[in-house]
Amino acid sequence: MDAVEVVVAHSQRATLRVGDVFLKVDGDPAHADVEIRAMAMAPVPTPEILWREPPVLAIAAARGTALGVLGEPSPASPRAWAAVGAAVRQLHETPAPPWPGPRLDDIAAELDGECAWLLADAVLPAEVVRRNREIAQAALRPWTPVFIHGDLQITHVFIDGDEVTGIIDWSEAAPGDAMFDLATLTLGHEEHVDDLLAGYGPGADRDVIRAWWSLRSLIASRWLIEHGFDPDAPGCEFDVLRSRMLDP
Template identity: 65%
Template structure:
Protein backbone atom coordinates (compact mmCIF):
# COMPACT_ATOMS: atom_id res chain seq x y z
CA UNK A 1 0.00 0.00 0.00
CA UNK A 2 1.28 3.46 -0.87
CA UNK A 3 2.04 5.76 2.03
CA UNK A 4 -0.77 8.17 2.78
CA UNK A 5 -0.20 11.90 3.16
CA UNK A 6 -0.85 13.02 6.74
CA UNK A 7 -1.45 16.70 7.43
CA UNK A 8 0.34 17.33 10.71
CA UNK A 9 -0.47 21.03 10.90
CA UNK A 10 -1.66 23.53 8.32
CA UNK A 11 -2.63 27.20 8.33
CA UNK A 12 -2.09 30.26 6.14
CA UNK A 13 1.55 30.71 7.17
CA UNK A 14 2.93 27.19 7.02
CA UNK A 15 2.09 23.50 6.71
CA UNK A 16 3.74 20.24 7.72
CA UNK A 17 2.97 17.00 5.93
CA UNK A 18 4.10 13.46 6.70
CA UNK A 19 4.60 10.83 4.03
CA UNK A 20 5.93 7.60 5.53
CA UNK A 21 9.11 8.46 7.42
CA UNK A 22 9.54 11.86 5.76
CA UNK A 23 8.20 15.20 6.96
CA UNK A 24 7.75 18.04 4.47
CA UNK A 25 7.62 21.54 5.92
CA UNK A 26 6.30 24.28 3.66
CA UNK A 27 6.68 27.84 4.92
CA UNK A 28 5.48 31.06 3.30
CA UNK A 29 8.41 32.83 4.98
CA UNK A 30 11.52 31.49 3.27
CA UNK A 31 13.75 33.04 5.92
CA UNK A 32 12.18 30.87 8.63
CA UNK A 33 13.18 27.72 6.75
CA UNK A 34 16.73 29.03 6.41
CA UNK A 35 16.87 29.77 10.14
CA UNK A 36 15.64 26.26 10.94
CA UNK A 37 18.40 24.65 8.87
CA UNK A 38 21.08 26.86 10.43
CA UNK A 39 19.83 26.31 13.97
CA UNK A 40 19.73 22.52 13.63
CA UNK A 41 23.29 22.55 12.31
CA UNK A 42 24.46 24.50 15.37
CA UNK A 43 22.35 22.91 18.11
CA UNK A 44 24.23 20.54 20.47
CA UNK A 45 21.13 18.34 20.93
CA UNK A 46 19.75 15.67 18.57
CA UNK A 47 17.75 17.03 15.62
CA UNK A 48 16.09 15.40 12.59
CA UNK A 49 18.25 14.56 9.59
CA UNK A 50 17.79 17.10 6.79
CA UNK A 51 17.05 15.09 3.64
CA UNK A 52 16.88 18.10 1.36
CA UNK A 53 16.21 21.82 1.47
CA UNK A 54 14.82 23.98 -1.30
CA UNK A 55 13.32 27.49 -1.10
CA UNK A 56 10.31 27.40 1.24
CA UNK A 57 10.37 23.59 1.61
CA UNK A 58 12.33 21.41 4.03
CA UNK A 59 12.34 17.60 4.03
CA UNK A 60 13.22 15.92 7.34
CA UNK A 61 13.54 12.31 8.47
CA UNK A 62 11.13 11.12 11.16
CA UNK A 63 12.46 10.78 14.70
CA UNK A 64 12.50 7.71 16.89
CA UNK A 65 10.34 7.79 20.03
CA UNK A 66 7.37 9.82 21.20
CA UNK A 67 6.71 13.13 22.91
CA UNK A 68 5.83 13.66 26.56
CA UNK A 69 2.36 14.83 25.65
CA UNK A 70 0.71 17.90 24.17
CA UNK A 71 -0.92 21.08 25.37
CA UNK A 72 -4.43 20.23 26.49
CA UNK A 73 -3.61 16.54 26.89
CA UNK A 74 -2.31 14.37 29.70
CA UNK A 75 1.45 14.51 30.20
CA UNK A 76 3.23 11.17 29.91
CA UNK A 77 6.67 9.83 30.64
CA UNK A 78 8.54 9.10 33.84
CA UNK A 79 10.16 11.65 36.10
CA UNK A 80 13.47 10.54 34.57
CA UNK A 81 12.16 11.35 31.09
CA UNK A 82 11.17 14.85 32.14
CA UNK A 83 14.55 15.30 33.78
CA UNK A 84 16.24 14.15 30.57
CA UNK A 85 14.29 16.79 28.66
CA UNK A 86 15.42 19.40 31.19
CA UNK A 87 19.04 18.32 30.83
CA UNK A 88 18.80 18.60 27.02
CA UNK A 89 17.36 22.11 27.31
CA UNK A 90 20.23 23.08 29.63
CA UNK A 91 22.70 21.72 27.07
CA UNK A 92 21.14 23.91 24.40
CA UNK A 93 21.15 27.00 26.60
CA UNK A 94 24.84 26.57 27.42
CA UNK A 95 25.89 26.24 23.77
CA UNK A 96 27.69 29.05 21.90
CA UNK A 97 25.24 31.74 20.85
CA UNK A 98 23.96 31.87 17.27
CA UNK A 99 24.54 35.17 15.48
CA UNK A 100 20.86 36.16 15.30
CA UNK A 101 18.04 36.93 17.74
CA UNK A 102 15.14 34.49 17.93
CA UNK A 103 11.54 34.72 19.05
CA UNK A 104 12.63 34.56 22.69
CA UNK A 105 15.00 37.47 22.11
CA UNK A 106 12.54 40.29 21.50
CA UNK A 107 13.35 43.46 23.42
CA UNK A 108 11.40 44.24 26.58
CA UNK A 109 10.02 47.42 25.00
CA UNK A 110 8.86 45.65 21.83
CA UNK A 111 7.34 42.77 23.78
CA UNK A 112 5.50 45.05 26.22
CA UNK A 113 4.04 47.08 23.35
CA UNK A 114 2.93 43.91 21.58
CA UNK A 115 1.38 42.51 24.75
CA UNK A 116 -0.51 45.71 25.61
CA UNK A 117 -1.88 45.94 22.08
CA UNK A 118 -3.00 42.30 22.21
CA UNK A 119 -4.63 42.73 25.62
CA UNK A 120 -6.69 45.63 24.29
CA UNK A 121 -7.82 43.54 21.30
CA UNK A 122 -8.73 40.53 23.43
CA UNK A 123 -11.11 42.67 25.47
CA UNK A 124 -12.39 44.80 22.57
CA UNK A 125 -13.25 41.72 20.50
CA UNK A 126 -14.91 40.01 23.46
CA UNK A 127 -12.56 37.02 23.37
CA UNK A 128 -11.69 37.20 27.07
CA UNK A 129 -13.17 39.02 30.07
CA UNK A 130 -11.30 42.16 31.10
CA UNK A 131 -10.53 40.93 34.63
CA UNK A 132 -8.83 37.80 33.27
CA UNK A 133 -6.72 39.85 30.87
CA UNK A 134 -5.81 42.46 33.49
CA UNK A 135 -4.75 39.86 36.06
CA UNK A 136 -2.56 37.96 33.61
CA UNK A 137 -1.05 41.19 32.26
CA UNK A 138 0.04 41.86 35.86
CA UNK A 139 1.53 38.37 36.16
CA UNK A 140 3.34 38.80 32.82
CA UNK A 141 5.15 41.91 34.09
CA UNK A 142 7.79 39.72 35.80
CA UNK A 143 9.08 38.61 32.37
CA UNK A 144 10.14 42.19 31.59
CA UNK A 145 13.60 42.19 33.13
CA UNK A 146 17.27 41.98 32.22
CA UNK A 147 18.36 38.47 31.18
CA UNK A 148 21.52 36.84 29.89
CA UNK A 149 21.05 35.68 26.27
CA UNK A 150 21.18 31.94 25.59
CA UNK A 151 20.82 29.73 22.52
CA UNK A 152 17.04 29.29 22.63
CA UNK A 153 14.67 27.16 20.58
CA UNK A 154 11.96 29.81 20.66
CA UNK A 155 8.98 27.46 20.23
CA UNK A 156 9.87 24.58 22.55
CA UNK A 157 6.40 23.10 22.88
CA UNK A 158 6.15 19.73 24.61
CA UNK A 159 5.19 18.22 21.23
CA UNK A 160 8.54 19.30 19.74
CA UNK A 161 10.79 17.07 21.88
CA UNK A 162 10.93 13.31 21.21
CA UNK A 163 12.15 10.69 23.68
CA UNK A 164 12.68 6.96 23.57
CA UNK A 165 12.33 5.91 27.19
CA UNK A 166 14.48 8.37 29.09
CA UNK A 167 16.63 9.33 26.09
CA UNK A 168 16.01 12.50 24.06
CA UNK A 169 16.10 11.40 20.42
CA UNK A 170 15.43 14.72 18.75
CA UNK A 171 14.02 18.23 18.87
CA UNK A 172 11.98 19.59 15.95
CA UNK A 173 10.68 22.95 14.64
CA UNK A 174 13.63 25.34 14.98
CA UNK A 175 12.32 28.21 12.84
CA UNK A 176 12.04 30.57 15.86
CA UNK A 177 15.50 29.72 17.26
CA UNK A 178 18.20 32.25 18.10
CA UNK A 179 19.50 34.28 20.99
CA UNK A 180 16.85 34.74 23.67
CA UNK A 181 15.64 34.41 27.24
CA UNK A 182 16.23 30.82 28.39
CA UNK A 183 13.25 30.90 30.76
CA UNK A 184 10.98 31.40 27.75
CA UNK A 185 11.94 27.91 26.55
CA UNK A 186 11.33 26.35 29.97
CA UNK A 187 7.95 28.05 30.26
CA UNK A 188 6.91 27.02 26.75
CA UNK A 189 7.82 23.38 27.38
CA UNK A 190 5.94 23.22 30.69
CA UNK A 191 2.91 25.28 29.56
CA UNK A 192 -0.24 23.53 30.75
CA UNK A 193 1.79 20.90 32.63
CA UNK A 194 2.71 22.78 35.79
CA UNK A 195 2.68 19.54 37.77
CA UNK A 196 5.76 18.32 35.86
CA UNK A 197 7.77 21.53 36.24
CA UNK A 198 9.68 20.16 39.25
CA UNK A 199 11.00 17.18 37.28
CA UNK A 200 11.90 19.39 34.33
CA UNK A 201 13.83 21.83 36.50
CA UNK A 202 15.56 19.00 38.40
CA UNK A 203 17.07 17.91 35.10
CA UNK A 204 17.77 21.48 34.01
CA UNK A 205 19.68 22.30 37.18
CA UNK A 206 20.61 25.61 38.76
CA UNK A 207 18.34 28.33 40.09
CA UNK A 208 15.25 29.18 38.06
CA UNK A 209 12.98 32.07 39.00
CA UNK A 210 9.51 30.48 39.09
CA UNK A 211 7.82 33.88 39.06
CA UNK A 212 9.37 34.54 35.65
CA UNK A 213 8.32 31.11 34.35
CA UNK A 214 4.75 31.83 35.41
CA UNK A 215 5.00 35.26 33.81
CA UNK A 216 5.96 33.66 30.49
CA UNK A 217 3.00 31.24 30.80
CA UNK A 218 0.67 34.22 31.08
CA UNK A 219 2.41 36.27 28.41
CA UNK A 220 2.63 33.50 25.82
CA UNK A 221 -1.02 32.57 26.38
CA UNK A 222 -2.24 36.15 26.08
CA UNK A 223 -0.36 36.57 22.81
CA UNK A 224 -1.62 33.26 21.42
CA UNK A 225 -5.38 33.29 22.06
CA UNK A 226 -6.50 35.56 19.22
CA UNK A 227 -4.06 34.13 16.65
CA UNK A 228 -5.11 30.56 17.44
CA UNK A 229 -8.79 31.45 17.28
CA UNK A 230 -8.33 33.06 13.87
CA UNK A 231 -6.29 30.16 12.41
CA UNK A 232 -8.55 27.22 13.17
CA UNK A 233 -7.21 26.20 16.59
CA UNK A 234 -9.05 26.17 19.92
CA UNK A 235 -7.31 27.92 22.83
CA UNK A 236 -10.49 27.40 24.87
CA UNK A 237 -10.14 23.60 24.85
CA UNK A 238 -9.57 21.99 28.28
CA UNK A 239 -5.99 22.46 29.48
CA UNK A 240 -5.07 24.92 26.73
CA UNK A 241 -4.18 28.62 26.77
CA UNK A 242 -7.37 30.01 28.31
CA UNK A 243 -7.26 27.47 31.13
CA UNK A 244 -3.62 28.44 31.71
CA UNK A 245 -4.75 32.06 32.06
CA UNK A 246 -7.56 31.10 34.42
CA UNK A 247 -5.12 29.21 36.65
CA UNK A 248 -3.37 32.50 37.46
CA UNK A 249 -6.57 34.04 38.89
Protein backbone atom coordinates in the same frame (compact mmCIF):
# COMPACT_ATOMS: atom_id res chain seq x y z
CA MET B 1 2.63 4.59 -1.22
CA ASP B 2 2.37 5.87 2.34
CA ALA B 3 -0.63 8.01 3.20
CA VAL B 4 -0.12 11.77 3.46
CA GLU B 5 -0.87 13.08 6.95
CA VAL B 6 -1.47 16.78 7.51
CA VAL B 7 0.36 17.53 10.76
CA VAL B 8 -0.43 21.23 10.86
CA ALA B 9 -1.68 23.67 8.25
CA HIS B 10 -2.54 27.36 8.27
CA SER B 11 -2.04 30.38 6.05
CA GLN B 12 1.63 30.80 6.95
CA ARG B 13 2.94 27.24 6.64
CA ALA B 14 2.02 23.58 6.47
CA THR B 15 3.71 20.39 7.62
CA LEU B 16 2.93 17.04 6.00
CA ARG B 17 4.09 13.57 6.98
CA VAL B 18 4.70 10.86 4.39
CA GLY B 19 6.00 7.71 6.03
CA ASP B 20 9.10 8.71 7.99
CA VAL B 21 9.54 12.03 6.21
CA PHE B 22 8.16 15.42 7.23
CA LEU B 23 7.66 17.97 4.46
CA LYS B 24 7.57 21.55 5.73
CA VAL B 25 6.10 24.07 3.28
CA ASP B 26 6.72 27.72 4.11
CA GLY B 27 6.40 30.76 1.90
CA ASP B 28 9.12 32.60 3.85
CA PRO B 29 12.52 31.04 3.09
CA ALA B 30 14.03 32.80 6.11
CA HIS B 31 12.28 30.33 8.41
CA ALA B 32 14.01 27.36 6.80
CA ASP B 33 17.31 29.25 6.77
CA VAL B 34 17.11 29.71 10.54
CA GLU B 35 15.98 26.14 11.12
CA ILE B 36 18.87 24.62 9.17
CA ARG B 37 21.48 26.86 10.80
CA ALA B 38 20.08 26.36 14.30
CA MET B 39 19.99 22.58 14.02
CA ALA B 40 23.60 22.58 12.86
CA MET B 41 24.60 24.58 15.94
CA ALA B 42 22.42 22.86 18.55
CA PRO B 43 24.18 20.41 20.92
CA VAL B 44 21.03 18.30 21.34
CA PRO B 45 19.52 15.57 19.13
CA THR B 46 17.81 16.99 16.04
CA PRO B 47 16.23 15.26 13.05
CA GLU B 48 18.20 14.68 9.86
CA ILE B 49 17.68 17.20 7.06
CA LEU B 50 17.08 15.14 3.92
CA TRP B 51 16.81 17.84 1.28
CA ARG B 52 15.61 21.35 0.59
CA GLU B 53 13.80 22.61 -2.48
CA PRO B 54 12.21 25.98 -1.59
CA PRO B 55 9.55 26.35 -0.37
CA VAL B 56 9.83 22.74 0.90
CA LEU B 57 12.18 21.39 3.56
CA ALA B 58 12.29 17.61 4.03
CA ILE B 59 13.25 16.30 7.47
CA ALA B 60 13.44 12.74 8.77
CA ALA B 61 11.06 11.77 11.57
CA ALA B 62 12.51 11.74 15.07
CA ARG B 63 12.65 8.37 16.82
CA GLY B 64 10.18 7.75 19.64
CA THR B 65 7.12 9.75 20.63
CA ALA B 66 6.39 13.33 21.60
CA LEU B 67 6.80 14.28 25.26
CA GLY B 68 3.07 15.04 25.22
CA VAL B 69 0.45 17.37 23.78
CA LEU B 70 -1.18 20.48 25.16
CA GLY B 71 -4.47 19.73 26.85
CA GLU B 72 -3.68 16.10 27.73
CA PRO B 73 -1.61 14.53 30.52
CA SER B 74 1.96 13.79 29.49
CA PRO B 75 2.66 10.04 29.42
CA ALA B 76 6.38 10.65 30.00
CA SER B 77 8.06 9.61 33.25
CA PRO B 78 9.67 12.05 35.71
CA ARG B 79 13.06 10.71 34.52
CA ALA B 80 12.17 11.59 30.94
CA TRP B 81 11.19 15.12 31.95
CA ALA B 82 14.47 15.45 33.84
CA ALA B 83 16.35 14.27 30.75
CA VAL B 84 14.60 16.95 28.72
CA GLY B 85 15.60 19.52 31.34
CA ALA B 86 19.24 18.45 31.05
CA ALA B 87 19.07 18.75 27.24
CA VAL B 88 17.57 22.23 27.44
CA ARG B 89 20.30 23.25 29.89
CA GLN B 90 22.92 22.01 27.42
CA LEU B 91 21.30 24.13 24.70
CA HIS B 92 21.23 27.22 26.90
CA GLU B 93 24.92 26.83 27.74
CA THR B 94 25.90 26.76 24.05
CA PRO B 95 26.95 30.07 22.45
CA ALA B 96 23.88 31.89 21.15
CA PRO B 97 23.22 32.23 17.41
CA PRO B 98 24.67 35.32 15.70
CA TRP B 99 21.32 36.62 14.43
CA PRO B 100 19.12 38.97 16.52
CA GLY B 101 16.55 37.68 18.99
CA PRO B 102 13.31 39.11 20.39
CA ARG B 103 13.51 42.65 21.79
CA LEU B 104 12.02 43.39 25.19
CA ASP B 105 10.31 46.58 24.01
CA ASP B 106 8.69 44.76 21.09
CA ILE B 107 7.38 41.98 23.35
CA ALA B 108 5.91 44.53 25.78
CA ALA B 109 4.22 46.44 22.96
CA GLU B 110 2.78 43.24 21.47
CA LEU B 111 1.51 42.15 24.88
CA ASP B 112 -0.29 45.43 25.43
CA GLY B 113 -1.81 45.29 21.95
CA GLU B 114 -3.10 41.75 22.39
CA CYS B 115 -4.52 42.53 25.83
CA ALA B 116 -6.34 45.50 24.34
CA TRP B 117 -7.82 43.23 21.66
CA LEU B 118 -8.90 40.60 24.20
CA LEU B 119 -10.64 43.28 26.26
CA ALA B 120 -12.23 45.12 23.33
CA ASP B 121 -13.69 41.92 21.88
CA ALA B 122 -14.61 40.46 25.29
CA VAL B 123 -12.85 37.22 24.37
CA LEU B 124 -12.13 36.58 28.05
CA PRO B 125 -13.44 38.17 31.25
CA ALA B 126 -11.70 41.48 31.86
CA GLU B 127 -10.43 40.41 35.28
CA VAL B 128 -8.69 37.36 33.73
CA VAL B 129 -6.92 39.52 31.16
CA ARG B 130 -5.90 42.18 33.67
CA ARG B 131 -4.68 39.70 36.30
CA ASN B 132 -2.56 37.85 33.76
CA ARG B 133 -1.17 41.12 32.41
CA GLU B 134 -0.03 41.88 35.96
CA ILE B 135 1.61 38.45 36.29
CA ALA B 136 3.23 38.76 32.85
CA GLN B 137 5.09 41.90 33.92
CA ALA B 138 7.64 39.76 35.80
CA ALA B 139 8.87 38.38 32.46
CA LEU B 140 9.46 41.87 31.07
CA ARG B 141 12.86 42.41 32.63
CA PRO B 142 16.37 42.43 31.13
CA TRP B 143 17.81 38.96 30.57
CA THR B 144 21.18 37.57 29.57
CA PRO B 145 20.59 36.16 26.06
CA VAL B 146 21.20 32.44 25.62
CA PHE B 147 20.61 30.00 22.76
CA ILE B 148 16.86 29.37 22.95
CA HIS B 149 14.74 27.10 20.78
CA GLY B 150 12.06 29.79 20.74
CA ASP B 151 9.06 27.47 20.24
CA LEU B 152 9.78 24.61 22.63
CA GLN B 153 6.27 23.22 22.77
CA ILE B 154 5.82 19.82 24.36
CA THR B 155 5.01 18.36 20.93
CA HIS B 156 8.41 19.44 19.61
CA VAL B 157 10.40 17.20 21.97
CA PHE B 158 10.67 13.47 21.25
CA ILE B 159 11.67 10.76 23.69
CA ASP B 160 12.20 7.01 23.64
CA GLY B 161 11.77 5.73 27.17
CA ASP B 162 13.74 8.20 29.26
CA GLU B 163 16.04 9.30 26.41
CA VAL B 164 15.68 12.50 24.41
CA THR B 165 15.80 11.44 20.75
CA GLY B 166 15.00 14.64 18.92
CA ILE B 167 13.93 18.27 19.19
CA ILE B 168 12.18 19.63 16.11
CA ASP B 169 10.91 22.91 14.61
CA TRP B 170 13.82 25.32 15.10
CA SER B 171 12.63 28.22 12.94
CA GLU B 172 12.22 30.51 15.99
CA ALA B 173 15.68 29.77 17.44
CA ALA B 174 17.54 32.91 18.52
CA PRO B 175 19.30 34.57 21.45
CA GLY B 176 16.66 35.01 24.14
CA ASP B 177 15.43 34.40 27.67
CA ALA B 178 16.12 30.90 29.01
CA MET B 179 12.98 31.05 31.13
CA PHE B 180 10.88 31.44 27.98
CA ASP B 181 11.92 27.98 26.76
CA LEU B 182 11.19 26.41 30.16
CA ALA B 183 7.80 28.12 30.31
CA THR B 184 6.83 27.10 26.77
CA LEU B 185 7.72 23.49 27.50
CA THR B 186 5.64 23.37 30.70
CA LEU B 187 2.68 25.46 29.48
CA GLY B 188 -0.41 23.59 30.62
CA HIS B 189 1.80 20.99 32.34
CA GLU B 190 2.62 22.77 35.57
CA GLU B 191 2.77 19.43 37.40
CA HIS B 192 6.03 18.59 35.59
CA VAL B 193 7.97 21.76 36.45
CA ASP B 194 9.79 20.11 39.36
CA ASP B 195 10.83 17.14 37.18
CA LEU B 196 12.04 19.40 34.37
CA LEU B 197 14.03 21.63 36.72
CA ALA B 198 15.57 18.61 38.46
CA GLY B 199 17.34 17.93 35.19
CA TYR B 200 17.86 21.58 34.23
CA GLY B 201 19.72 22.45 37.40
CA PRO B 202 20.16 25.75 39.26
CA GLY B 203 19.25 29.21 38.06
CA ALA B 204 15.62 28.77 37.02
CA ASP B 205 13.21 31.44 38.26
CA ARG B 206 9.77 29.94 38.87
CA ASP B 207 8.08 33.33 39.11
CA VAL B 208 9.39 34.28 35.68
CA ILE B 209 8.33 30.91 34.26
CA ARG B 210 4.80 31.58 35.56
CA ALA B 211 4.96 35.07 34.08
CA TRP B 212 5.85 33.66 30.67
CA TRP B 213 2.88 31.25 30.90
CA SER B 214 0.61 34.27 31.17
CA LEU B 215 2.47 36.34 28.60
CA ARG B 216 2.66 33.62 25.96
CA SER B 217 -1.01 32.69 26.40
CA LEU B 218 -2.15 36.31 26.14
CA ILE B 219 -0.09 36.98 23.02
CA ALA B 220 -0.94 33.72 21.26
CA SER B 221 -4.72 33.77 21.69
CA ARG B 222 -5.73 35.97 18.75
CA TRP B 223 -3.32 34.24 16.34
CA LEU B 224 -4.69 30.83 17.35
CA ILE B 225 -8.29 31.92 16.87
CA GLU B 226 -7.59 33.54 13.50
CA HIS B 227 -5.75 30.45 12.22
CA GLY B 228 -8.40 27.93 13.14
CA PHE B 229 -7.08 26.70 16.49
CA ASP B 230 -9.01 26.69 19.76
CA PRO B 231 -7.23 28.24 22.76
CA ASP B 232 -10.37 27.48 24.80
CA ALA B 233 -9.96 23.69 24.44
CA PRO B 234 -9.49 21.90 27.79
CA GLY B 235 -6.02 22.40 29.19
CA CYS B 236 -5.03 24.98 26.58
CA GLU B 237 -4.22 28.70 26.70
CA PHE B 238 -7.50 30.01 28.12
CA ASP B 239 -7.41 27.40 30.89
CA VAL B 240 -3.83 28.46 31.64
CA LEU B 241 -4.98 32.07 31.95
CA ARG B 242 -7.97 31.17 34.12
CA SER B 243 -5.81 29.05 36.42
CA ARG B 244 -3.64 32.04 37.23
CA MET B 245 -6.64 33.59 38.98
CA LEU B 246 -6.07 31.03 41.73
CA ASP B 247 -2.48 32.16 42.33
CA PRO B 248 -1.89 34.07 45.57
